[in-house]
Amino acid sequence: MMTTQFQTTQFQTTQSRVTSDVIDFGVGHPSAALLPRALLQAAAAQRLSQPDVTLLQYGLEQGDEYFRHTLAGFLSRQYGTPVDRSELFVSAGVSQALDLICTLYTQPGDVVFVEEPTYFLALHIFANHHLTVRAIDTDSHGLDIDALEQALASQRPTLLYLVPTHQNPSGATLPQERRQRLVALSQRDNFLIVADEVYHLLSYTAAPPPPLATAAASGQVLALGSFSKILAPGLRLGWVQASPTHLQRLAGAGLLASGGGLNPFTSALVALLLEQGQQEQHLEELRQVYRRRIVALDRALQQQLGEQVRYTVPEGGYFFWVQLPDSLDSEQLLAQAARCKVGFRPGSRFSSRGALGNFLRLSFAFYEPEPLQEGIHRLQTALAASC
Numbered sequence: 564m565m566t567t568q569f570q571t572t573q574f575q576t577t578q579s580r581v582t583s584d585v586i587d588f589g590v591g592h593p594s595a596a597l598l599p600r601a602l603l604q605a606a607a608a609q610r611l612s613q614p615d616v617t618l619l620q621y622g623l624e625q626g627d628e629y630f631r632h633t634l635a636g637f638l639s640r641q642y643g644t645p646v647d648r649s650e651l652f653v654s655a656g657v658s659q660a661l662d663l664i665c666t667l668y669t670q671p672g673d674v675v676f677v678e679e680p681t682y683f684l685a686l687h688i689f690a691n692h693h694l695t696v697r698a699i700d701t702d703s704h705g706l707d708i709d710a711l712e713q714a715l716a717s718q719r720p721t722l723l724y725l726v727p728t729h730q731n732p733s734g735a736t737l738p739q740e741r742r743q744r745l746v747a748l749s750q751r752d753n754f755l756i757v758a759d760e761v762y763h764l765l766s767y768t769a770a771p772p773p774p775l776a777t778a779a780a781s782g783q784v785l786a787l788g789s790f791s792k793i794l795a796p797g798l799r800l801g802w803v804q805a806s807p808t809h810l811q812r813l814a815g816a817g818l819l820a821s822g823g824g825l826n827p828f829t830s831a832l833v834a835l836l837l838e839q840g841q842q843e844q845h846l847e848e849l850r851q852v853y854r855r856r857i858v859a860l861d862r863a864l865q866q867q868l869g870e871q872v873r874y875t876v877p878e879g880g881y882f883f884w885v886q887l888p889d890s891l892d893s894e895q896l897l898a899q900a901a902r903c904k905v906g907f908r909p910g911s912r913f914s915s916r917g918a919l920g921n922f923l924r925l926s927f928a929f930y931e932p933e934p935l936q937e938g939i940h941r942l943q944t945a946l947a948a949s950c
């Protein structure tokens with residue numbers, strides 16, 4: 564019998580193409596050592612030893628019911644508020660859910676309000692759907708609700724997309740009072756809030772305000788969650804929490820009529836990790852690891868870049884959002900940084916207005932403390948043009 568040995572070096576397998584001699588703070592992925600290979604190996608062995616083969620069948624449109632049951636239990640414990648499986652739709656991650664929502668809820672030319680800065684790849688999805696994006700200002704507490712109210716005076720969006728907790732890139736978290744005003748405005752002016760809560764469970768200090776998912780019953784909020792940041796992005800597994808009308812609309816999409824519910828195989832494995840408490844344990848380990856990386860990156864920034872940079876130490880999520888002097892353009896700095904073997908995401912990519920050129924986003928999720936420190940040293944040499 565012929566056996567095949569899979570060699571990761573032989574083929575391109577992952578989205579990021581970082582070579583080992585470069586430290587790229589641009590990569591918003593978990594480091595390889597944090598990926599739960601052993602947990603999934605055990606879950607796969609356990610589940611595939613059972614005679615029930617439904618995980619290999621076309622799935623229920625709303626998503627595997629047992630998985631939704633275990634997910635609802637996990638979310639109830641994490642949020643401290645009861646969540647029922649009937650409120651959940653299984654997605655293939657936040658990106659897929661966002662794309663499906665655009666397909667079902669928007670027409671080309673419709674307006675979508677986003678934060679400034681915003682998650683840049685959401686802009687790519689909105690562009691695919693030919694939506695008109697309008698940026699709403701934020702401050703250190705996230706979306707500026709007064710600025711939103713002003714914008715609403717002249718334009719009604721179909722959707723408002725935001726990352727309310729530990730925002731990508733700014734790290735800001737929207738306080739409870741602003742969340743309540745936002746929902747009230749969406750009711751008053753009849754637009755849908757798409758809350759991307761991908762970092763909500765990655766909080767490293769105090770608990771954040773309740774997720775916008777807790778306002779889903781209002782019918783104004785579609786709350787998107789994902790296992791990408793709390794387990795593994797390759798699973799392509801997430802969820803939408805929304806009111807029954809929205810769930811029916813999502814589950815009624817042609818995509819699911821034809822292909823069945825999303826990711827029944829992966830759902831069945833992750834259900835075991837949720838049921839057996841391993842997801843919770845893994846999440847706690849991630850929080851500890853990321854706390855240490857934040858300390859290391861903060862120290863390196865203070866020691867090596869000092870007065871040159873301004874930032875708020877993040878309380879969750881994946882990123883430091885760093886402000887350089889106004890005269891600097893981080894897009895231009897990128898070429899010099901590449902010569903110094905360091906990378907980052909330039910701030911302008913997160914602006915739908917072509918602004919924020921003097922910011923850069925640094926991810927602490929992909930590297931251990933030592934390369935994080937070395938990377939900041941390289942960034943310092945890039946800023947001094949001395950490499």
Ligand SMILES: Cc1ncc(COP(=O)(O)O)c(C=O)c1O
Nearest residue numbers: 591656657658682731761789791
């Ligand atoms: C704000 C935000 N939304 C969505 C995603 C992608 O999520 P998923 O892997 O669930 O599609 C990311 C990943 O970086 C993100 O930062």
